[in-house]
Amino acid sequence: MDKMGASRPLPNVPKDSLSAAIEAISVSTELVEEELKPYLDTVLNVAIERKKGLSEQVVESGILPVLAQILRRKSMLTTHTARLVAELARDAPVREQCFETGIVSALVTLLLSQDQDLLLHVSQAIARICYDSNLQQERFLRLGAVPRLVSVLLQHTENEALLSSCLLALCNLADMGEEDGSMLSWEEGAYFGEGERVFRGTSRYSFGFSSAVTVVRLKQWTNGQYSVAVEVLQRCSTMVWGAKNGHQNGHRLPNFAHLGSCPKLYKVIKCSVKNIPRNRNLRAAVLHTLL
Structure with missing residues (x-):
């Protein structure tokens, strides 16, 4: 870096x-x-x-x-x-x-x-x-x-x-941020639509079965006009969710030895909406402004 x-x-x-x-x-x-x-x-x-x-x-x-x-x-x-x-x-x-x-x-x-x-x-x-x-x-x-x-x-x-x-x-x-962002590593994600840029920030050091992922989306609506969406997602193993459900249903908890190879499940845990026109449909829109 x-x-x-x-x-x-x-x-x-x-x-x-x-x-x-x-x-x-x-x-x-x-x-x-x-x-x-x-x-x-x-x-x-x-x-x-x-x-x-x-x-x-x-x-x-x-x-x-x-x-x-x-x-x-x-x-x-x-x-x-x-x-x-x-x-x-x-x-x-x-x-x-x-x-x-x-x-x-x-x-x-x-x-x-x-x-x-x-x-x-x-x-x-x-x-x-x-x-x-x-x-x-x-x-x-x-x-x-x-x-x-x-x-x-x-x-x-x-x-x-x-x-x-x-x-x-x-x-x-x-x-929706942190006082010191030095622990976050950012990368640009795939494009999901014209005029959209997506950046994902993940912790450089993850512990346990889950970690937070910060997603910033920039969406260009008209010439020079952008909306900024910020989401904080909780990323955890599907086996953790299965273990939780199994415990509630009285089933035996699974072995977590192969946790690292399991697919991930994303769950939105926090979002904020500010200054977005009412006709815009964004799940976690935060800021709307004119460049």
Whole structure:
């Protein structure tokens, strides 16, 4: 898989330099880009290490609006700052402040970029900010994040890291994803109709007799108009279902020694419907938008 943009630990810095770096960023209007970058590096390094209390310190310091301004400038620090925001967005205190500080709108604007490295960090940040938050999901929807994510996804399907990040962001916007999608492996499925693209995400590590499968369907209805359907399916062995039924009927349970060779049975366990015209007939439609 493409490792572009993967988190790489930066050189260690003295512990007391974090406060100095945050203070310097908070008054960054007095600094040129070359002077600001080392301070961003310092905070990024600590964020990658997941230092306890960092998110609260970042929120209290007031640097989030500054980071939003840097993102909007589209300078040599834009990609670097987007990566920092994506790392900080792992923690709830930061996620909760991203809309009010202007970071959400800045991220949506950056989805128009053609820089794949930047798009990777931006989509990661969006996926984390809207995870398990209906309020943040609605905010991103109103700002038009979905059509832009779909556009990025369709333009860069060869970039596996970016593809995975965009798909996770769409799942989280539908409130059907995960905080960290690194455990999911995505592949494009067969076409079932003209203008339809299907992507399936499965866990890289499956345990027991069942596993979850996430399915994202993109359906083009008219020129540039797409619906996005997200489903989470439970995949389990038919022998498990047979064992359950046999137990209920008083029959002896079968031997599971050959479970791995059995055919699979799919069962829908969760779906969501939002913003789909009533005349559309989708089993698990989630988002409808205009590209």
